[in-house]
Amino acid sequence: MKTIRYYAPIRGIVKKESEETELGSVKDVLDYIKQAYGKDAFAAAKSALIVVNDVSIGLYQGKKTPLADGDTIGFLPVSGGG
Amino acid sequence: MKTPTYALIDLNTRASSRYEIPESLYRRYIGGKTLGARLLYDLTPAGVDPLGQDAVVIVNTSPATGTGAPCSSRFNMTFKNVLTGGIASSNCGGQFGVLMKRAGYDGIILKGQSETPCVISIVDGRIEITDADELWGKDTEETQHAFPKIYGKLVIGPAGEHLVRYAAAVSGERVAGRCGAGAVLGAKKIKAIVAYGTKRPEIHDREKFAKYVDKWVRFLRGHPMTGESLPTYGSAGLVSKANATNALPTHNFKYGHFKDAHAVSGETLADKYLLRNSSCISCPIRCERRVEVDGKDVKGPEYETCGFFGPNIDAVSMENMIRLNYLCDSYGMDTISLASTLAFAMELKENGVADFGVSFGNSDNLADIVGKIARREGVYSDLANGSKWMSERYGGKEYAMHSKGLEMASYEPRRSVGMGLGYATSNRGGCHLNGGYLALLESVGVLSMDALSTSAKPAFTAFFQNALEAISAAGFCLFSAQSFVPAVLFKIGPHHPVTRAIGKIATHLGFGVRALLWMMPVLRFNSVFLFPHAEALRLVTGLPFYTGSFVRLGERGYNMERFYNYREGLTKADDSLPDRLTQTPQDPNNPKTVVRLDKMLPVYYRIRGWDKDGTPEKRTLRKLGVQA
Numbered sequence: 001m002k003t004i005r006y007y008a009p010i011r012g013i014v015k016k017e018s019e020e021t022e023l024g025s026v027k028d029v030l031d032y033i034k035q036a037y038g039k040d041a042f043a044a045a046k047s048a049l050i051v052v053n054d055v056s057i058g059l060y061q062g063k064k065t066p067l068a069d070g071d072t073i074g075f076l077p078v079s080g081g082g
Numbered sequence: 083m084k085t086p087t088y089a090l091i092d093l094n095t096r097a098s099s100r101y102e103i104p105e106s107l108y109r110r111y112i113g114g115k116t117l118g119a120r121l122l123y124d125l126t127p128a129g130v131d132p133l134g135q136d137a138v139v140i141v142n143t144s145p146a147t148g149t150g151a152p153c154s155s156r157f158n159m160t161f162k163n164v165l166t167g168g169i170a171s172s173n174c175g176g177q178f179g180v181l182m183k184r185a186g187y188d189g190i191i192l193k194g195q196s197e198t199p200c201v202i203s204i205v206d207g208r209i210e211i212t213d214a215d216e217l218w219g220k221d222t223e224e225t226q227h228a229f230p231k232i233y234g235k236l237v238i239g240p241a242g243e244h245l246v247r248y249a250a251a252v253s254g255e256r257v258a259g260r261c262g263a264g265a266v267l268g269a270k271k272i273k274a275i276v277a278y279g280t281k282r283p284e285i286h287d288r289e290k291f292a293k294y295v296d297k298w299v300r301f302l303r304g305h306p307m308t309g310e311s312l313p314t315y316g317s318a319g320l321v322s323k324a325n326a327t328n329a330l331p332t333h334n335f336k337y338g339h340f341k342d343a344h345a346v347s348g349e350t351l352a353d354k355y356l357l358r359n360s361s362c363i364s365c366p367i368r369c370e371r372r373v374e375v376d377g378k379d380v381k382g383p384e385y386e387t388c389g390f391f392g393p394n395i396d397a398v399s400m401e402n403m404i405r406l407n408y409l410c411d412s413y414g415m416d417t418i419s420l421a422s423t424l425a426f427a428m429e430l431k432e433n434g435v436a437d438f439g440v441s442f443g444n445s446d447n448l449a450d451i452v453g454k455i456a457r458r459e460g461v462y463s464d465l466a467n468g469s470k471w472m473s474e475r476y477g478g479k480e481y482a483m484h485s486k487g488l489e490m491a492s493y494e495p496r497r498s499v500g501m502g503l504g505y506a507t508s509n510r511g512g513c514h515l516n517g518g519y520l521a522l523l524e525s526v527g528v529l530s531m532d533a534l535s536t537s538a539k540p541a542f543t544a545f546f547q548n549a550l551e552a553i554s555a556a557g558f559c560l561f562s563a564q565s566f567v568p569a570v571l572f573k574i575g576p577h578h579p580v581t582r583a584i585g586k587i588a589t590h591l592g593f594g595v596r597a598l599l600w601m602m603p604v605l606r607f608n609s610v611f612l613f614p615h616a617e618a619l620r621l622v623t624g625l626p627f628y629t630g631s632f633v634r635l636g637e638r639g640y641n642m643e644r645f646y647n648y649r650e651g652l653t654k655a656d657d658s659l660p661d662r663l664t665q666t667p668q669d670p671n672n673p674k675t676v677v678r679l680d681k682m683l684p685v686y687y688r689i690r691g692w693d694k695d696g697t698p699e700k701r702t703l704r705k706l707g708v709q710a
């Protein structure tokens with residue numbers, strides 16, 4: 001089992017903070033979001049900072065990053081400033 | 083031309099006089115930290131003790147301060163850095179600057195030392211210095227309550243009185259935090275400076291300026307960074323971002339990733355603690371958060387505070403963090419230097435060197451210890467001297483996380499090597515902002531250059547150091563510059579092929595940026611997308627500021643500061659980082675996860691027009707109009 005975590009702005013569209021999944025990669029999760037929640041949710045998910053176990057998928061294999069049991073995939077807002 | 087009027091205040095005699103800034107100086111240095119650096123150089127001999135009789139403290143504004151332009155309520159303090167012995171500038175968003183200007187003074191220059199505690203009040207052009215014995219010992223909140231609400235206040239707390247080397251000065255709930263701004267006032271026995279007046283600030287072309295401000299505000303509100311992200315999460319939103327790229331200092335910078343970062347993130351702060359947003363005067367971004375803890379409505383912690391009272395000491399309590407943030411403001415202490423010094427003390431304990439009763443993973447006892455540090459009680463007086471001093475006394479220099487003596491901000495430079503170069507070369511010491519803030523392009527922003535490549539980093543660092551210097555000198559909050567990353571990149575996101583391609587191209591764009599630096603004098607245009615500050619400055623002052631001359635102003639200021647450091651004996655050896663960052667890869671399996679200062683510094687010096695020892699060459703100073 002893997003966990004999907006949603007943050008603003010996508011959380012406002014899917015109307016949930018998290019859910020469980022058996023999907024096997026980041027791409028599968030993005031496809032699932034498109035099917036289950038529609039175009040806006042998909043656009044928000046694609047443009048989010050996507051992390052697997054809190055690490056950017058940019059440091060793994062991008063959207064091809066596989067998901068293993070116990071992993072958490074998160075869709076974080078892109079931001080900056082400090 | 084109306085040039086700035088300063089007041090020269092002699093604490094020895096408690097007398098004051100007007101000090102008109104000569105037009106030539108004004109045209110070249112404008113205001114804020116750049117003019118401050120010039121004045122400090124001119125008004126003090128080399129080698130003064132920053133806490134001594136001969137030290138000078140400058141509190142000044144900039145042309146844009148209080149004009150109603152976005153993010154323009156800032157004021158600056160320039161003084162000899164208590165932690166580094168070089169230049170210090172500390173910027174603050176409280177009301178004090180605006181009201182000092184309305185009272186008729188663009189700045190004040192403080193000389194000498196009062197024998198007893200005093201208050202300086204600047205009201206409608208009149209300056210009075212009165213005794214403040216009854217205020218001495220009070221925290222910053224109580225002290226400010228002693229004055230009328232409508233006054234702008236700049237005060238110190240117990241930490242400043244006890245000359246804690248990283249004591250802060252506080253205005254409202256905003257803080258001039260870094261470099262010991264509170265200590266230098268404490269050394270002069272100034273408990274508070276208050277100001278009030280109704281004079282309108284000078285604006286060269288009021289009508290055009292008002293129109294431009296409207297346009298700029300609309301742009302900031304419509305930009306995903308300044309219109310959505312910063313208002314929603316504040317700077318604390320960066321915790322998750324830095325963690326996602328292994329750039330979040332953890333366990334005194336030993337690691338760059340904290341498994342419980344979510345507990346202390348901006349998202350958690352927004353979900354569980356946020357009451358509402360707040361802001362400095364005339365700011366459309368409104369990044370400040372109001373949060374609740376112990377039934378009290380207080381200012382929320384910024385990113386640096388979240389990072390340092392969280393992951394960097396392995397602590398997960400958001401409540402403790404909010405309390406500590408509040409306490410530091412009450413005592414008047416910089417959260418970055420304090421918390422980084424605590425992390426150093428924790429590592430000393432872990433290594434069996436010294437035990438100050440602090441240990442990684444526990445923030446429950448820190449409220450008590452922070453108070454002891456602020457009052458320099460017993461052995462805690464050592465911690466009040468900062469991590470550099472501590473490492474000289476107890477050992478552990480390789481993991482005392484400062485540069486030149488100033489503790490670094492919360493970005494792990496082994497995953498943001500340009501930020502590492504910025505920390506090492508920053509004139510005031512380990513500061514991300516004075517260092518050019520490349521972390522935003524390497525590890526925590528939407529656009530990601532290769533964070534481990536040294537290739538274009540010297541050029542980018544020099545460019546952004548100059549640009550941020552100019553924005554600050556003109557009187558704007560640096561957050562207003564965050565809209566320079568095109569909005570479309572936020573729409574398509576960091577993983578989109580176009581965003582990644584731009585990041586890759588930028589990684590190898592060193593020559594392009596060098597050419598840009600060289601072309602500055604001919605860049606005679608202004609754009610709201612790049613540096614709207616330049617156009618605002620042009621309309622406020624009537625001086626020919628365009629993108630190129632604006633960045634040049636920053637370059638001049640940067641060199642002036644460097645020249646001050648040089649005079650005070652800082653050398654190439656001070657452009658350094660602790661061995662942990664330059665010798666030990668963050669990822670043992672990836673030798674590139676170190677900061678290769680040896681590779682970047684020579685290129686950086688060349689780009690800057692400094693000799694191989696990092697000293698500004700005569701022709702560079704001549705080109706910029708900086709005279710010794």
Ligand code: SF4
Nearest residue numbers: 361362365369559561
């Ligand atoms: S962005 Fe934040 S710190 Fe800057 S002026 Fe606005 S409220 Fe103040």
